[in-house]
Amino acid sequence: MNKLFLVSFLGLLITAYAVAGNMLYDNFNILGELEDLDIAEEGAELFEDPFWISERGGKVLVNVDSFGAVGDGVSDDTEAFRKAWNTSCSTPKSVFLIPPGRRYLVNATKFQGPCADRLVVQIDGTIVAPDEPNDWDPMLPRLWLDFSKLKGVVFQGNGVIDGSGSKWWASSCKKNKSNALTIESSSSIKVKGLTIQNSQQMNFVISRCDSVRVSEVQVSCPGDSPNTDGIHITGSTNVVLQDSKIGTGDDCISIVNASSAIKMKRIYCGPGHGVSIGSLGKDNSTAIVTKVVLDTALLRETTNGVRIKTWQGGSGYVRGVRFENVRMEDVANPIIIDQFYCDSPKTCQNQTSAVQISQIMYRNISGTTKSKEAMKFACSDTTPCSNIVLSNINLEKKDGTAETYCNSAQGFGTGVINPSADCLNSHDKGYILIDHKENNAELAERIGDRITHTEL
Numbered sequence: 001m002n003k004l005f006l007v008s009f010l011g012l013l014i015t016a017y018a019v020a021g022n023m024l025y026d027n028f029n030i031l032g033e034l035e036d037l038d039i040a041e042e043g044a045e046l047f048e049d050p051f052w053i054s055e056r057g058g059k060v061l062v063n064v065d066s067f068g069a070v071g072d073g074v075s076d077d078t079e080a081f082r083k084a085w086n087t088s089c090s091t092p093k094s095v096f097l098i099p100p101g102r103r104y105l106v107n108a109t110k111f112q113g114p115c116a117d118r119l120v121v122q123i124d125g126t127i128v129a130p131d132e133p134n135d136w137d138p139m140l141p142r143l144w145l146d147f148s149k150l151k152g153v154v155f156q157g158n159g160v161i162d163g164s165g166s167k168w169w170a171s172s173c174k175k176n177k178s179n180a181l182t183i184e185s186s187s188s189i190k191v192k193g194l195t196i197q198n199s200q201q202m203n204f205v206i207s208r209c210d211s212v213r214v215s216e217v218q219v220s221c222p223g224d225s226p227n228t229d230g231i232h233i234t235g236s237t238n239v240v241l242q243d244s245k246i247g248t249g250d251d252c253i254s255i256v257n258a259s260s261a262i263k264m265k266r267i268y269c270g271p272g273h274g275v276s277i278g279s280l281g282k283d284n285s286t287a288i289v290t291k292v293v294l295d296t297a298l299l300r301e302t303t304n305g306v307r308i309k310t311w312q313g314g315s316g317y318v319r320g321v322r323f324e325n326v327r328m329e330d331v332a333n334p335i336i337i338d339q340f341y342c343d344s345p346k347t348c349q350n351q352t353s354a355v356q357i358s359q360i361m362y363r364n365i366s367g368t369t370k371s372k373e374a375m376k377f378a379c380s381d382t383t384p385c386s387n388i389v390l391s392n393i394n395l396e397k398k399d400g401t402a403e404t405y406c407n408s409a410q411g412f413g414t415g416v417i418n419p420s421a422d423c424l425n426s427h428d429k430g431y432i433l434i435d436h437k438e439n440n441a442e443l444a445e446r447i448g449d450r451i452t453h454t455e456l
Protein backbone atom coordinates (compact mmCIF):
# COMPACT_ATOMS: atom_id res chain seq x y z
CA MET A 1 0.00 0.00 0.00
CA ASN A 2 1.21 3.44 -0.86
CA LYS A 3 2.64 5.05 2.26
CA LEU A 4 1.28 8.47 1.49
CA PHE A 5 -2.16 6.96 1.01
CA LEU A 6 -1.94 5.15 4.35
CA VAL A 7 -0.95 8.32 6.16
CA SER A 8 -3.72 10.32 4.63
CA PHE A 9 -6.17 7.50 5.29
CA LEU A 10 -5.14 7.48 8.97
CA GLY A 11 -5.50 11.24 9.08
CA LEU A 12 -8.96 10.87 7.64
CA LEU A 13 -9.85 8.23 10.20
CA ILE A 14 -8.69 10.40 13.07
CA THR A 15 -10.69 13.36 11.79
CA ALA A 16 -13.68 11.11 11.34
CA TYR A 17 -13.41 9.75 14.85
CA ALA A 18 -13.06 13.21 16.26
CA VAL A 19 -16.20 14.28 14.43
CA ALA A 20 -18.06 11.16 15.52
CA GLY A 21 -16.84 11.71 19.06
CA ASN A 22 -18.23 15.19 18.93
CA MET A 23 -21.58 13.87 17.78
CA LEU A 24 -21.58 11.41 20.63
CA TYR A 25 -20.70 14.13 23.09
CA ASP A 26 -23.55 16.27 21.82
CA ASN A 27 -25.88 13.32 22.04
CA PHE A 28 -24.96 12.72 25.66
CA ASN A 29 -25.56 16.35 26.42
CA ILE A 30 -29.04 16.08 25.01
CA LEU A 31 -29.72 12.90 26.92
CA GLY A 32 -28.58 14.63 30.09
CA GLU A 33 -30.82 17.58 29.46
CA LEU A 34 -33.79 15.33 28.84
CA GLU A 35 -33.03 13.21 31.92
CA ASP A 36 -33.11 16.34 34.00
CA LEU A 37 -36.47 17.26 32.64
CA ASP A 38 -38.47 16.56 35.71
CA ILE A 39 -41.08 18.59 37.40
CA ALA A 40 -41.97 18.40 41.04
CA GLU A 41 -45.31 16.66 41.23
CA GLU A 42 -46.56 18.05 44.49
CA GLY A 43 -46.10 21.68 45.33
CA ALA A 44 -46.67 20.89 49.01
CA GLU A 45 -45.81 24.41 50.02
CA LEU A 46 -48.46 25.76 47.68
CA PHE A 47 -51.39 23.84 49.02
CA GLU A 48 -52.52 23.04 52.48
CA ASP A 49 -54.69 20.04 52.97
CA PRO A 50 -58.25 20.99 52.28
CA PHE A 51 -59.71 18.91 55.09
CA TRP A 52 -62.67 21.20 55.18
CA ILE A 53 -65.15 18.64 56.42
CA SER A 54 -63.24 17.33 59.40
CA GLU A 55 -61.57 20.58 60.29
CA ARG A 56 -63.14 22.28 63.27
CA GLY A 57 -63.45 26.04 63.17
CA GLY A 58 -61.80 26.79 59.83
CA LYS A 59 -64.13 26.55 56.91
CA VAL A 60 -67.22 28.48 55.98
CA LEU A 61 -69.64 26.50 53.86
CA VAL A 62 -71.31 28.40 51.05
CA ASN A 63 -73.89 25.99 49.68
CA VAL A 64 -75.51 26.92 46.37
CA ASP A 65 -78.80 25.56 47.76
CA SER A 66 -78.81 28.33 50.36
CA PHE A 67 -78.89 30.84 47.49
CA GLY A 68 -81.95 29.31 45.88
CA ALA A 69 -80.49 26.61 43.66
CA VAL A 70 -83.05 23.90 43.00
CA GLY A 71 -80.93 21.16 41.51
CA ASP A 72 -83.68 19.39 39.59
CA GLY A 73 -81.89 19.64 36.25
CA VAL A 74 -84.71 21.81 34.85
CA SER A 75 -84.84 24.99 36.93
CA ASP A 76 -82.35 27.71 36.03
CA ASP A 77 -79.79 27.77 38.84
CA THR A 78 -77.51 30.32 37.20
CA GLU A 79 -78.40 33.22 39.46
CA ALA A 80 -78.00 31.11 42.62
CA PHE A 81 -74.54 30.03 41.49
CA ARG A 82 -73.50 33.61 40.75
CA LYS A 83 -74.69 34.87 44.12
CA ALA A 84 -73.10 31.98 46.01
CA TRP A 85 -69.85 32.57 44.13
CA ASN A 86 -69.76 36.23 45.11
CA THR A 87 -70.24 35.35 48.76
CA SER A 88 -67.80 32.49 48.69
CA CYS A 89 -65.15 34.42 46.80
CA SER A 90 -65.22 37.30 49.27
CA THR A 91 -65.15 35.09 52.38
CA PRO A 92 -61.80 33.76 53.63
CA LYS A 93 -61.51 29.96 53.98
CA SER A 94 -64.82 29.33 52.33
CA VAL A 95 -66.08 26.28 50.51
CA PHE A 96 -68.18 26.90 47.42
CA LEU A 97 -70.32 23.78 47.72
CA ILE A 98 -72.26 22.03 45.01
CA PRO A 99 -73.84 19.27 47.10
CA PRO A 100 -74.13 15.65 45.94
CA GLY A 101 -77.15 13.91 44.47
CA ARG A 102 -78.54 16.77 42.37
CA ARG A 103 -78.31 18.23 38.87
CA TYR A 104 -77.87 21.98 38.62
CA LEU A 105 -78.69 23.64 35.30
CA VAL A 106 -76.35 26.60 34.87
CA ASN A 107 -75.84 29.00 31.93
CA ALA A 108 -72.46 30.28 30.77
CA THR A 109 -70.93 32.09 33.73
CA LYS A 110 -67.69 33.84 34.59
CA PHE A 111 -66.51 33.02 38.09
CA GLN A 112 -64.00 35.76 38.61
CA GLY A 113 -61.37 36.34 41.25
CA PRO A 114 -59.33 37.50 42.92
CA CYS A 115 -60.93 35.83 45.93
CA ALA A 116 -60.18 35.76 49.64
CA ASP A 117 -57.62 33.20 50.81
CA ARG A 118 -58.02 29.45 50.85
CA LEU A 119 -61.07 28.99 48.67
CA VAL A 120 -62.22 25.44 47.96
CA VAL A 121 -64.62 24.67 45.13
CA GLN A 122 -66.27 21.43 46.20
CA ILE A 123 -68.21 19.85 43.34
CA ASP A 124 -70.07 16.76 44.52
CA GLY A 125 -73.25 17.11 42.49
CA THR A 126 -73.70 17.46 38.74
CA ILE A 127 -73.60 20.78 36.90
CA VAL A 128 -75.29 20.64 33.47
CA ALA A 129 -75.28 23.14 30.62
CA PRO A 130 -78.43 24.07 28.68
CA ASP A 131 -78.52 21.73 25.71
CA GLU A 132 -80.18 23.99 23.14
CA PRO A 133 -77.66 25.91 20.99
CA ASN A 134 -80.26 28.59 20.16
CA ASP A 135 -80.57 29.50 23.85
CA TRP A 136 -76.87 30.08 24.42
CA ASP A 137 -76.05 33.55 25.70
CA PRO A 138 -74.49 35.33 22.69
CA MET A 139 -72.56 37.55 25.09
CA LEU A 140 -70.65 34.54 26.39
CA PRO A 141 -69.60 32.52 23.37
CA ARG A 142 -66.77 29.99 23.70
CA LEU A 143 -67.10 29.48 27.42
CA TRP A 144 -69.39 27.79 29.88
CA LEU A 145 -67.88 27.55 33.37
CA ASP A 146 -65.02 30.02 33.29
CA PHE A 147 -62.87 30.57 36.39
CA SER A 148 -60.27 33.32 36.26
CA LYS A 149 -57.79 35.33 38.34
CA LEU A 150 -57.62 32.82 41.16
CA LYS A 151 -54.70 32.03 43.41
CA GLY A 152 -54.31 29.03 45.70
CA VAL A 153 -57.72 27.53 44.92
CA VAL A 154 -58.60 23.84 45.17
CA PHE A 155 -61.28 22.30 42.91
CA GLN A 156 -62.31 18.89 44.15
CA GLY A 157 -65.09 16.38 44.63
CA ASN A 158 -66.74 13.44 42.97
CA GLY A 159 -69.10 15.58 40.96
CA VAL A 160 -69.69 15.89 37.24
CA ILE A 161 -69.46 18.84 34.88
CA ASP A 162 -71.66 17.97 31.90
CA GLY A 163 -71.61 20.21 28.82
CA SER A 164 -74.73 18.64 27.19
CA GLY A 165 -72.94 19.00 23.86
CA SER A 166 -74.76 16.54 21.61
CA LYS A 167 -76.82 19.09 19.64
CA TRP A 168 -73.71 21.21 19.20
CA TRP A 169 -71.68 18.30 17.82
CA ALA A 170 -74.23 17.93 15.07
CA SER A 171 -74.22 21.65 14.22
CA SER A 172 -71.88 23.54 11.92
CA CYS A 173 -68.27 23.95 12.91
CA LYS A 174 -68.70 27.68 12.20
CA LYS A 175 -70.73 28.08 15.39
CA ASN A 176 -68.86 29.45 18.40
CA LYS A 177 -68.85 26.42 20.64
CA SER A 178 -67.99 26.56 24.31
CA ASN A 179 -65.37 24.79 26.34
CA ALA A 180 -66.87 23.19 29.45
CA LEU A 181 -64.43 24.04 32.25
CA THR A 182 -61.86 26.80 31.81
CA ILE A 183 -59.36 27.93 34.40
CA GLU A 184 -57.46 30.97 33.22
CA SER A 185 -55.01 33.61 34.40
CA SER A 186 -54.60 31.80 37.72
CA SER A 187 -51.83 30.31 39.81
CA SER A 188 -51.36 27.58 42.42
CA ILE A 189 -54.46 25.67 41.41
CA LYS A 190 -55.29 22.10 42.30
CA VAL A 191 -57.99 20.06 40.59
CA LYS A 192 -58.80 16.64 41.95
CA GLY A 193 -61.34 13.93 41.28
CA LEU A 194 -63.80 15.69 38.98
CA THR A 195 -65.49 14.22 35.92
CA ILE A 196 -65.92 16.47 32.91
CA GLN A 197 -68.05 15.21 30.04
CA ASN A 198 -69.96 15.93 26.86
CA SER A 199 -68.47 19.35 26.26
CA GLN A 200 -69.60 21.29 23.20
CA GLN A 201 -65.93 21.71 22.37
CA MET A 202 -62.86 21.29 24.63
CA ASN A 203 -63.63 19.72 28.00
CA PHE A 204 -61.05 21.32 30.26
CA VAL A 205 -58.87 24.27 29.29
CA ILE A 206 -55.94 25.53 31.35
CA SER A 207 -55.01 28.91 29.94
CA ARG A 208 -52.37 31.42 31.06
CA CYS A 209 -51.84 29.66 34.39
CA ASP A 210 -48.82 28.86 36.51
CA SER A 211 -48.50 25.95 38.96
CA VAL A 212 -51.45 23.69 38.31
CA ARG A 213 -51.86 20.15 39.66
CA VAL A 214 -54.56 18.00 38.14
CA SER A 215 -55.14 14.49 39.42
CA GLU A 216 -57.75 11.74 39.22
CA VAL A 217 -59.77 13.64 36.66
CA GLN A 218 -61.95 11.81 34.15
CA VAL A 219 -62.96 13.17 30.79
CA SER A 220 -65.59 11.45 28.74
CA CYS A 221 -67.08 12.27 25.33
CA PRO A 222 -68.07 10.02 22.43
CA GLY A 223 -65.24 9.08 20.09
CA ASP A 224 -67.01 10.81 17.20
CA SER A 225 -67.72 14.15 18.91
CA PRO A 226 -65.77 16.86 17.01
CA ASN A 227 -63.07 19.04 18.60
CA THR A 228 -63.74 17.81 22.10
CA ASP A 229 -60.15 17.84 23.36
CA GLY A 230 -59.86 16.33 26.84
CA ILE A 231 -57.42 18.66 28.57
CA HIS A 232 -56.00 21.61 26.64
CA ILE A 233 -53.03 23.55 27.97
CA THR A 234 -52.15 26.94 26.52
CA GLY A 235 -49.84 29.69 27.73
CA SER A 236 -49.22 27.81 30.97
CA THR A 237 -46.18 26.80 32.95
CA ASN A 238 -45.48 24.25 35.63
CA VAL A 239 -48.48 22.00 35.10
CA VAL A 240 -48.74 18.40 36.28
CA LEU A 241 -51.55 16.11 35.09
CA GLN A 242 -51.62 12.71 36.66
CA ASP A 243 -53.72 9.61 37.22
CA SER A 244 -56.31 10.74 34.73
CA LYS A 245 -58.49 8.86 32.28
CA ILE A 246 -59.57 10.53 29.09
CA GLY A 247 -61.83 9.25 26.34
CA THR A 248 -62.97 11.73 23.73
CA GLY A 249 -63.37 12.68 20.05
CA ASP A 250 -60.19 14.74 19.67
CA ASP A 251 -56.81 14.96 21.43
CA CYS A 252 -56.87 13.46 24.92
CA ILE A 253 -54.35 16.11 25.91
CA SER A 254 -53.19 19.00 23.73
CA ILE A 255 -50.41 21.42 24.62
CA VAL A 256 -49.99 24.59 22.62
CA ASN A 257 -48.12 27.90 22.42
CA ALA A 258 -46.24 29.42 25.34
CA SER A 259 -46.40 26.33 27.51
CA SER A 260 -43.41 25.02 29.42
CA ALA A 261 -42.65 22.54 32.19
CA ILE A 262 -45.64 20.29 31.59
CA LYS A 263 -45.65 16.83 33.10
CA MET A 264 -48.19 14.11 32.43
CA LYS A 265 -48.02 10.95 34.48
CA ARG A 266 -50.13 7.80 34.51
CA ILE A 267 -52.53 8.77 31.76
CA TYR A 268 -55.11 6.56 30.04
CA CYS A 269 -56.27 7.75 26.63
CA GLY A 270 -58.91 6.19 24.42
CA PRO A 271 -60.88 6.72 22.36
CA GLY A 272 -59.30 9.90 21.07
CA HIS A 273 -56.54 11.39 18.97
CA GLY A 274 -53.75 10.77 21.47
CA VAL A 275 -51.43 13.12 23.34
CA SER A 276 -50.43 16.08 21.19
CA ILE A 277 -48.11 19.01 21.24
CA GLY A 278 -49.81 21.35 18.78
CA SER A 279 -51.09 22.24 16.51
CA LEU A 280 -48.61 25.10 16.34
CA GLY A 281 -47.70 27.77 13.81
CA LYS A 282 -51.08 28.22 12.11
CA ASP A 283 -51.39 31.35 9.92
CA ASN A 284 -47.65 32.03 10.12
CA SER A 285 -47.79 32.41 13.90
CA THR A 286 -44.91 31.96 16.32
CA ALA A 287 -45.12 29.22 18.93
CA ILE A 288 -42.79 28.05 21.65
CA VAL A 289 -43.27 24.88 23.69
CA THR A 290 -40.48 23.51 25.87
CA LYS A 291 -39.96 20.88 28.57
CA VAL A 292 -42.79 18.42 28.23
CA VAL A 293 -42.75 14.95 29.78
CA LEU A 294 -45.26 12.14 29.38
CA ASP A 295 -44.35 9.28 31.72
CA THR A 296 -46.45 6.12 31.92
CA ALA A 297 -49.45 6.03 29.65
CA LEU A 298 -51.77 3.57 27.99
CA LEU A 299 -53.29 4.58 24.68
CA ARG A 300 -55.99 2.28 23.36
CA GLU A 301 -57.44 2.43 19.85
CA THR A 302 -56.54 6.07 19.37
CA THR A 303 -55.81 7.64 15.99
CA ASN A 304 -52.43 8.88 17.22
CA GLY A 305 -50.18 7.98 20.09
CA VAL A 306 -47.69 10.71 20.91
CA ARG A 307 -47.79 13.48 18.34
CA ILE A 308 -46.19 16.82 17.53
CA LYS A 309 -48.08 18.72 14.83
CA THR A 310 -47.13 22.02 13.22
CA TRP A 311 -48.38 24.01 10.24
CA GLN A 312 -46.20 25.12 7.37
CA GLY A 313 -45.24 28.79 7.64
CA GLY A 314 -45.00 29.03 11.42
CA SER A 315 -41.96 29.94 13.47
CA GLY A 316 -40.64 29.34 16.97
CA TYR A 317 -39.73 25.95 18.35
CA VAL A 318 -40.59 22.80 20.28
CA ARG A 319 -37.59 21.70 22.30
CA GLY A 320 -36.96 19.25 25.13
CA VAL A 321 -39.71 16.64 25.12
CA ARG A 322 -39.69 13.14 26.56
CA PHE A 323 -42.33 10.50 25.95
CA GLU A 324 -41.62 7.41 28.03
CA ASN A 325 -43.10 4.17 29.33
CA VAL A 326 -45.99 4.27 26.91
CA ARG A 327 -48.05 1.26 25.91
CA MET A 328 -49.92 1.49 22.61
CA GLU A 329 -52.82 -0.82 21.78
CA ASP A 330 -54.05 -0.68 18.20
CA VAL A 331 -52.98 2.91 17.72
CA ALA A 332 -53.04 4.21 14.15
CA ASN A 333 -49.94 6.47 14.35
CA PRO A 334 -48.12 5.57 17.56
CA ILE A 335 -45.16 7.95 17.18
CA ILE A 336 -45.63 10.89 14.86
CA ILE A 337 -44.11 14.26 14.11
CA ASP A 338 -46.09 16.04 11.40
CA GLN A 339 -44.73 19.36 10.20
CA PHE A 340 -47.25 19.40 7.36
CA TYR A 341 -50.32 19.53 9.57
CA CYS A 342 -53.22 20.95 7.60
CA ASP A 343 -56.64 20.86 9.23
CA SER A 344 -58.26 22.76 6.40
CA PRO A 345 -60.39 21.90 3.38
CA LYS A 346 -57.79 23.60 1.14
CA THR A 347 -54.36 22.04 0.68
CA CYS A 348 -51.71 23.91 2.59
CA GLN A 349 -48.76 25.03 0.50
CA ASN A 350 -45.29 24.28 1.73
CA GLN A 351 -43.52 27.38 3.02
CA THR A 352 -39.97 28.30 3.78
CA SER A 353 -40.46 28.47 7.54
CA ALA A 354 -41.80 26.08 10.18
CA VAL A 355 -41.82 25.63 13.93
CA GLN A 356 -38.46 24.00 14.66
CA ILE A 357 -38.48 20.64 16.43
CA SER A 358 -35.50 19.33 18.37
CA GLN A 359 -34.46 17.27 21.39
CA ILE A 360 -37.38 14.90 21.36
CA MET A 361 -36.89 11.61 23.19
CA TYR A 362 -38.99 8.46 22.94
CA ARG A 363 -38.11 5.83 25.52
CA ASN A 364 -39.67 2.45 26.32
CA ILE A 365 -42.60 2.66 23.96
CA SER A 366 -44.23 -0.60 22.96
CA GLY A 367 -47.38 -2.15 21.63
CA THR A 368 -49.29 -2.47 18.41
CA THR A 369 -49.75 -0.14 15.47
CA LYS A 370 -52.73 -0.12 13.15
CA SER A 371 -50.98 1.63 10.28
CA LYS A 372 -47.80 0.49 8.60
CA GLU A 373 -45.92 3.60 9.68
CA ALA A 374 -45.42 2.92 13.37
CA MET A 375 -43.00 5.84 13.53
CA LYS A 376 -43.36 8.83 11.29
CA PHE A 377 -41.02 11.81 11.34
CA ALA A 378 -42.40 14.03 8.58
CA CYS A 379 -40.27 17.14 8.96
CA SER A 380 -40.01 20.23 6.85
CA ASP A 381 -37.33 20.27 4.15
CA THR A 382 -36.31 23.79 5.14
CA THR A 383 -36.56 23.20 8.91
CA PRO A 384 -35.41 19.66 9.64
CA CYS A 385 -36.12 17.96 12.96
CA SER A 386 -32.94 17.37 14.92
CA ASN A 387 -31.81 15.24 17.82
CA ILE A 388 -34.66 12.81 17.90
CA VAL A 389 -33.65 10.16 20.40
CA LEU A 390 -35.17 6.68 20.36
CA SER A 391 -34.53 4.21 23.14
CA ASN A 392 -36.14 0.78 23.46
CA ILE A 393 -39.00 1.00 21.05
CA ASN A 394 -41.04 -2.03 20.09
CA LEU A 395 -44.05 -1.39 17.90
CA GLU A 396 -45.56 -4.25 15.96
CA LYS A 397 -48.19 -4.58 13.32
CA LYS A 398 -50.45 -7.60 13.81
CA ASP A 399 -50.90 -8.37 10.14
CA GLY A 400 -47.74 -7.22 8.43
CA THR A 401 -44.55 -5.35 9.02
CA ALA A 402 -44.25 -1.98 10.66
CA GLU A 403 -42.01 0.73 9.23
CA THR A 404 -40.41 4.03 10.07
CA TYR A 405 -40.85 7.01 7.75
CA CYS A 406 -38.49 9.97 7.81
CA ASN A 407 -38.35 13.21 5.90
CA SER A 408 -35.62 15.65 6.93
CA ALA A 409 -35.32 14.11 10.37
CA GLN A 410 -32.05 13.55 12.19
CA GLY A 411 -31.46 11.64 15.37
CA PHE A 412 -30.14 8.45 16.88
CA GLY A 413 -31.21 5.42 18.82
CA THR A 414 -30.11 3.24 21.71
CA GLY A 415 -31.21 -0.23 22.73
CA VAL A 416 -33.78 -2.18 20.73
CA ILE A 417 -35.51 -0.15 18.03
CA ASN A 418 -38.31 -1.97 16.24
CA PRO A 419 -39.13 -1.11 13.50
CA SER A 420 -35.60 0.07 12.81
CA ALA A 421 -35.19 3.78 12.31
CA ASP A 422 -32.05 3.96 10.20
CA CYS A 423 -33.65 6.74 8.17
CA LEU A 424 -33.02 9.08 11.11
CA ASN A 425 -29.31 8.79 10.56
CA SER A 426 -29.33 9.83 6.97
CA HIS A 427 -28.29 13.38 6.35
CA ASP A 428 -29.63 13.79 2.87
CA LYS A 429 -32.09 16.47 1.85
CA GLY A 430 -29.32 19.05 2.26
CA TYR A 431 -28.99 18.38 5.96
CA ILE A 432 -25.33 17.71 6.63
CA LEU A 433 -24.00 17.52 10.14
CA ILE A 434 -20.40 17.28 9.02
CA ASP A 435 -19.24 19.64 6.35
CA HIS A 436 -15.96 17.95 5.45
CA LYS A 437 -15.16 16.27 2.17
CA GLU A 438 -17.81 13.85 1.10
CA ASN A 439 -15.92 10.57 1.67
CA ASN A 440 -14.83 11.89 5.04
CA ALA A 441 -18.42 12.54 6.01
CA GLU A 442 -19.46 9.09 4.84
CA LEU A 443 -16.83 7.45 6.99
CA ALA A 444 -17.85 9.49 10.00
CA GLU A 445 -21.39 8.46 9.38
CA ARG A 446 -20.52 4.78 9.34
CA ILE A 447 -18.67 5.16 12.62
CA GLY A 448 -21.56 7.18 13.91
CA ASP A 449 -23.88 4.33 12.96
CA ARG A 450 -21.84 1.86 15.01
CA ILE A 451 -22.03 4.09 18.03
CA THR A 452 -25.70 4.61 17.45
CA HIS A 453 -26.47 0.91 17.59
CA THR A 454 -24.64 0.23 20.83
CA GLU A 455 -26.32 0.18 24.20
CA LEU A 456 -25.48 3.30 26.17
Ligand SMILES: *[C@@H]1O[C@H](CO)[C@@H](O)[C@H](O)[C@H]1NC(C)=O
Nearest residue numbers: 079080081082083084085086
Ligand atom coordinates in the same frame (compact mmCIF):
# COMPACT_ATOMS: atom_id res chain seq x y z
C1 LIG B 1 -71.14 39.48 41.81
O1 LIG B 1 -70.10 40.44 41.91
C2 LIG B 1 -69.85 41.15 40.71
C3 LIG B 1 -68.62 41.98 40.91
O2 LIG B 1 -68.66 42.63 42.16
C4 LIG B 1 -71.08 41.97 40.34
O3 LIG B 1 -70.84 42.65 39.12
C5 LIG B 1 -72.25 41.02 40.16
O4 LIG B 1 -73.44 41.76 39.94
C6 LIG B 1 -72.46 40.17 41.39
N1 LIG B 1 -73.42 39.11 41.05
C7 LIG B 1 -74.39 38.78 41.88
C8 LIG B 1 -75.32 37.73 41.36
O5 LIG B 1 -74.49 39.21 42.99
Ligand SMILES: *[C@@H]1O[C@H](CO)[C@@H](O)[C@H](O)[C@H]1NC(C)=O
Nearest residue numbers: 076078079107130135136137
Ligand atom coordinates in the same frame (compact mmCIF):
# COMPACT_ATOMS: atom_id res chain seq x y z
C1 LIG C 1 -80.17 31.24 31.08
O1 LIG C 1 -80.43 31.03 29.70
C2 LIG C 1 -81.82 31.02 29.39
C3 LIG C 1 -81.94 30.67 27.93
O2 LIG C 1 -81.23 31.61 27.14
C4 LIG C 1 -82.45 32.37 29.70
O3 LIG C 1 -83.82 32.34 29.43
C5 LIG C 1 -82.20 32.69 31.15
O4 LIG C 1 -82.65 33.97 31.44
C6 LIG C 1 -80.72 32.59 31.50
N1 LIG C 1 -80.56 32.76 32.93
C7 LIG C 1 -79.90 33.77 33.47
C8 LIG C 1 -79.86 33.83 34.94
O5 LIG C 1 -79.34 34.62 32.80
Ligand SMILES: *[C@@H]1O[C@H](CO)[C@@H](O)[C@H](O)[C@H]1NC(C)=O
Nearest residue numbers: 138141142173174175176177
Ligand atom coordinates in the same frame (compact mmCIF):
# COMPACT_ATOMS: atom_id res chain seq x y z
C1 LIG D 1 -68.42 34.13 17.17
O1 LIG D 1 -67.89 35.04 18.12
C2 LIG D 1 -67.29 36.20 17.55
C3 LIG D 1 -66.74 37.02 18.70
O2 LIG D 1 -66.03 36.25 19.61
C4 LIG D 1 -68.33 36.95 16.77
O3 LIG D 1 -67.72 38.06 16.13
C5 LIG D 1 -68.98 36.06 15.72
O4 LIG D 1 -70.03 36.74 15.10
C6 LIG D 1 -69.53 34.80 16.37
N1 LIG D 1 -70.00 33.88 15.36
C7 LIG D 1 -71.16 33.24 15.45
C8 LIG D 1 -71.52 32.33 14.34
O5 LIG D 1 -71.90 33.38 16.41
Ligand SMILES: *[C@@H]1O[C@H](CO)[C@@H](O)[C@H](O)[C@H]1NC(C)=O
Nearest residue numbers: 235257258281285286287288
Ligand atom coordinates in the same frame (compact mmCIF):
# COMPACT_ATOMS: atom_id res chain seq x y z
C1 LIG E 1 -47.76 32.68 21.69
O1 LIG E 1 -47.40 33.06 22.99
C2 LIG E 1 -46.72 34.30 23.06
C3 LIG E 1 -46.25 34.49 24.50
O2 LIG E 1 -47.32 34.43 25.39
C4 LIG E 1 -47.66 35.39 22.60
O3 LIG E 1 -46.98 36.63 22.61
C5 LIG E 1 -48.14 35.08 21.18
O4 LIG E 1 -49.09 36.01 20.77
C6 LIG E 1 -48.74 33.70 21.12
N1 LIG E 1 -49.05 33.35 19.76
C7 LIG E 1 -50.25 32.91 19.40
C8 LIG E 1 -50.40 32.55 17.97
O5 LIG E 1 -51.18 32.82 20.17
Ligand SMILES: *[C@@H]1O[C@H](CO)[C@@H](O)[C@H](O)[C@H]1NC(C)=O
Nearest residue numbers: 282283284312313314351352
Ligand atom coordinates in the same frame (compact mmCIF):
# COMPACT_ATOMS: atom_id res chain seq x y z
C1 LIG F 1 -47.91 33.21 5.38
O1 LIG F 1 -46.74 33.62 4.72
C2 LIG F 1 -46.70 33.24 3.34
C3 LIG F 1 -45.32 33.56 2.80
O2 LIG F 1 -44.93 34.85 3.17
C4 LIG F 1 -47.83 33.94 2.60
O3 LIG F 1 -47.84 33.53 1.26
C5 LIG F 1 -49.15 33.57 3.26
O4 LIG F 1 -50.21 34.28 2.66
C6 LIG F 1 -49.13 33.85 4.76
N1 LIG F 1 -50.34 33.28 5.34
C7 LIG F 1 -51.09 33.94 6.21
C8 LIG F 1 -52.30 33.24 6.71
O5 LIG F 1 -50.80 35.06 6.61
Ligand SMILES: *[C@@H]1O[C@H](CO)[C@@H](O)[C@H](O)[C@H]1NC(C)=O
Nearest residue numbers: 296297324325326327364365
Ligand atom coordinates in the same frame (compact mmCIF):
# COMPACT_ATOMS: atom_id res chain seq x y z
C1 LIG G 1 -41.93 0.36 30.06
O1 LIG G 1 -43.24 0.88 29.94
C2 LIG G 1 -44.24 -0.01 30.37
C3 LIG G 1 -45.60 0.61 30.01
O2 LIG G 1 -45.82 1.81 30.66
C4 LIG G 1 -44.07 -0.27 31.86
O3 LIG G 1 -45.04 -1.19 32.31
C5 LIG G 1 -42.68 -0.84 32.11
O4 LIG G 1 -42.46 -0.98 33.49
C6 LIG G 1 -41.62 0.08 31.52
N1 LIG G 1 -40.31 -0.56 31.62
C7 LIG G 1 -39.30 0.01 32.24
C8 LIG G 1 -38.01 -0.75 32.20
O5 LIG G 1 -39.39 1.09 32.82
Ligand SMILES: *[C@@H]1O[C@H](CO)[C@@H](O)[C@H](O)[C@H]1NC(C)=O
Nearest residue numbers: 340347348349350379381407
Ligand atom coordinates in the same frame (compact mmCIF):
# COMPACT_ATOMS: atom_id res chain seq x y z
C1 LIG H 1 -44.35 19.51 1.07
O1 LIG H 1 -43.10 18.87 1.25
C2 LIG H 1 -43.17 17.49 1.58
C3 LIG H 1 -41.77 16.98 1.88
O2 LIG H 1 -40.87 17.29 0.89
C4 LIG H 1 -43.82 16.74 0.42
O3 LIG H 1 -43.94 15.37 0.76
C5 LIG H 1 -45.20 17.33 0.18
O4 LIG H 1 -45.78 16.72 -0.94
C6 LIG H 1 -45.13 18.83 -0.06
N1 LIG H 1 -46.48 19.37 -0.09
C7 LIG H 1 -46.92 20.22 -1.02
C8 LIG H 1 -48.33 20.67 -0.90
O5 LIG H 1 -46.20 20.60 -1.92
